[in-house]
Amino acid sequence: MLAGNRYYENPVGCGGPDRRRASTTDRVVALQRMVDVKFPNFRLHETQAKLSIILAVIGLASLGILGVFVFKNFRMESNVILVGTQGTFGKIRQPGVFGFTALTLVVAAIGALLGFNSLGQKRNKKQSFSWIGMFAGATIAALAVVFFIAWTSLKEVVL
Numbered sequence: 001m002l003a004g005n006r007y008y009e010n011p012v013g014c015g016g017p018d019r020r021r022a023s024t025t026d027r028v029v030a031l032q033r034m035v036d037v038k039f040p041n042f043r044l045h046e047t048q049a050k051l052s053i054i055l056a057v058i059g060l061a062s063l064g065i066l067g068v069f070v071f072k073n074f075r076m077e078s079n080v081i082l083v084g085t086q087g088t089f090g091k092i093r094q095p096g097v098f099g100f101t102a103l104t105l106v107v108a109a110i111g112a113l114l115g116f117n118s119l120g121q122k123r124n125k126k127q128s129f130s131w132i133g134m135f136a137g138a139t140i141a142a143l144a145v146v147f148f149i150a151w152t153s154l155k156e157v158v159l
Contacts, residue, residue, distance in 0.1 A: 045124035048114045052133025055111030059104055059140040066100040066144060069093055070151045081155045097151050104144040112137025 040047045072089075073082040084090040115134030118124050 045118035045121040045130075046126050048118040049124060049126040049129035049133060052111045052115035052118070052137065053129050055107050055114065056133050056136035056140065059108035059111060059137060062100055062104040062107060063140050063143055063147070066097065066104055066147055069096045069100060070147045074154075079154065081151065082158050083155045084158050097148070101144055101148045105141055108137040108141035108144065110137075112141065 040051075042048060042051070071081065072093075073084075074080075075082060083093060112134050115130045115132070115137060118130045119127070119134065124130060
């Protein structure tokens with residue numbers, strides 16, 4: 001009866017000339033249609049390999065931002081990183097270094113572990129993604145630690 005009514009297509013049920021309200025069941029069905037998204041199956045090794053590559057790219061972007069936060073105002077002749085406490089960048093620089101170091105380490109470690117987990121599986125048709133994700137994640141995590149150690153040992157506060 002309601003399916004033939006062309007004005008009843010609105011999932012909320014408050015449109016059309018007759019202004020009838022949709023029942024709760026109709027709203028639930030309409031909401032399920034809108035939310036019906038197919039999520040990837042993370043038990044498949046190919047999905048883990050693809051996700052390790054995606055996380056490696058995110059980790060590489062985060063490492064680049066971390067490099068900007070750490071090595072801005074780096075002086076090679078005196079081997080110091082000058083850190084000012086004034087201005088907008090000076091106020092957010094230290095929390096930015098800590099935050100992006102943590103973000104980079106977490107994303108890179110998860111990517112490396114997913115790549116390692118999917119390595120050598122017979123059903124994994126994307127072995128190269130697993131290798132690249134594992135090595136990229138491990139390398140990015142190691143570089144994040146090196147950047148953080150460089151920040152903590154080379155910074156000098158300029159007033």
